[in-house]
Amino acid sequence: MQRRDFFKKLGSAAAVGAALPVMSFAANAPKPVSPNKMDYKTAIDTITGGKTPKKSSKVHLKVPEIAENGAVVPVTVEVDSPMTDSDYVKAIHVLSTKNSNARCIDVNLTPANGKAYFSTRVKLGGTQDVVGLVELSNGEFLIASQSVKVTIGGCG
Amino acid sequence: MADERKSLIKIKPKRYKDGEIVKVSFMVMHPMATGMGKDKKTKKIIPAKYINSVKFVYNGKEITNMNVWESLSVNPVFTIYMKVQGKGKLTVTYTDNTGEVHEKSKKIKPKG
Numbered sequence: 161m162q163r164r165d166f167f168k169k170l171g172s173a174a175a176v177g178a179a180l181p182v183m184s185f186a187a188n189a190p191k192p193v194s195p196n197k198m199d200y201k202t203a204i205d206t207i208t209g210g211k212t213p214k215k216s217s218k219v220h221l222k223v224p225e226i227a228e229n230g231a232v233v234p235v236t237v238e239v240d241s242p243m244t245d246s247d248y249v250k251a252i253h254v255l256s257t258k259n260s261n262a263r264c265i266d267v268n269l270t271p272a273n274g275k276a277y278f279s280t281r282v283k284l285g286g287t288q289d290v291v292g293l294v295e296l297s298n299g300e301f302l303i304a305s306q307s308v309k310v311t312i313g314g315c316g
Numbered sequence: 317m318a319d320e321r322k323s324l325i326k327i328k329p330k331r332y333k334d335g336e337i338v339k340v341s342f343m344v345m346h347p348m349a350t351g352m353g354k355d356k357k358t359k360k361i362i363p364a365k366y367i368n369s370v371k372f373v374y375n376g377k378e379i380t381n382m383n384v385w386e387s388l389s390v391n392p393v394f395t396i397y398m399k400v401q402g403k404g405k406l407t408v409t410y411t412d413n414t415g416e417v418h419e420k421s422k423k424i425k426p427k428g
Contacts (some may be wrong), residue, residue, distance in 0.1 A: 196385060199344035232389045257388050260352070266383040267396070273379060274337035281389040283350075 196261050203262040204293070207253055213293060213301035221292040221304040222279075230284040232312040235264075237292040249276035252286070252297040258288035272283035284310050321345055325408060325422040332400055334426040341395040342370070342408045344418065350386040367410050370394055374424070375404035400426050 204213070222236035241249045248271045254264040267278045282290070291305040323344040332338050344367075351364025366386040372379045380396055398406075407421040 243398065256387065261385050261387055263385050264387045268381050268383075269396075270379055272374070272377065272399055272401075273397050275397035277339075277395070277397045279395040280393055283348075283387050283389055 161176065168187065172246045173285040178292060182204070194279065196263075198261050198263060198293075200255065200257045203255055207266075207293060207295075208301050211299075211301055213251055213303035216294075216302040216304065219294050219302050219304035221290070221306055223290045223306050223308055226309045227284065229312055229313070230286070231312075232281050233284050233290070233308060233310075234281050235290060235292075236279040237277070237294070239294050239303075241296075243271050243274055243276060245271050246297070248297050250297050252276070252278045253289040253293040254278075254280070254282065254296070255293060256284060256288055259283075259285050282307060286310055322420055323408075323418060323420045325420055326404065328423075331427055334400055336400050336426070337397050338400060339374070339395065340398045340406070341393055342372075342420070343391065343393045345391050345421075346412075348386065348388055348390050348392060357366065364413060366413055367392065367395060367408070368413050370408065370410045371411070372396065372398070373407045375400065375401070400424060402426070 181230065193287065212281050218240045220238040220240075220285070222238070223233065227233045235254055237252050237254065239249050239252070241247065243249065252267045255262050256264060264282050265280060269276060276294075287310050289305045291303065291309045295303040296302065321344060323342065326341045326343070327382055328339040328341075346367060347365055348367065349362045349365045351361070353362050354360065355362055360389070364386060367384045367388070370382040370384060379398060382394065403426065404424050405421050407419060409417065409419045411417050
């Protein structure tokens with residue numbers, strides 16, 4: 161019986177010893193979590209409120225097809241619109257399909273802009289699609305997307 | 317760190333008439349940290365610091381406002397178009413997720 165007890169103790173000690181380094185390693189390096197994590201699908205649903213956006217040739221999305229550096233990807237969205245008080249572009253949203261937070265920026269425009277245009281630079285974590293979602297003043301949603309090949313990810 | 321951030325408002329073309337539509341770009345030196353990156357030397361996670369919202373105000377009237385998330389690049393640029401309507405002032409304000417507020421303004425002087 162004594163011998164059995166000895167082996168039992170030995171086994172439990174070994175198990176604790178094996179578990180300890182794993183735990184300490186995990187404590188040292190917690191997994192970074194994005195502050196506002198959001199899926200691409202939920203992002204589209206929250207913006208449109210359940211409506212399905214239409215694919216349209218009115219939205220001109222300008223993104224490079226191959227981005228050498230994912231940290232700086234220039235994005236330009238331009239919409240054919242008269243921008244009068246009765247018919248104008250209400251908002252331009254720039255989204256990415258695979259970033260941990262799909263939403264990049266929402267731009268709320270007014271008729272005082274004169275032209276529905278927005279451009280900026282975004283970070284992309286990997287090869288994915290960049291999407292331009294446009295909200296018109298009559299409540300319609302238009303969409304345009306293009307895939308971007310990223311050789312070096314940008315979300316460090 | 318309460319150091320003054322550098323920012324710039326650029327208007328293209330430089331000479332413009334009343335009623336013309338001009339290109340306005342606002343640039344700011346900002347780290348735009350996502351809260352997911354690590355410092356290579358200390359191996360600690362860099363805390364999130366990114367711009368939350370940007371507002372363009374021209375002669376007391378809000379032209380454009382933006383909701384911004386962390387996936388914009390370091391030192392971001394925001395470019396829009398604007399209709400010139402008389403002499404005045406264009407003010408751009410941004411707020412940060414840490415509560416930092418910065419303001420930059422430029423005089424609008426149409427010629428001819």
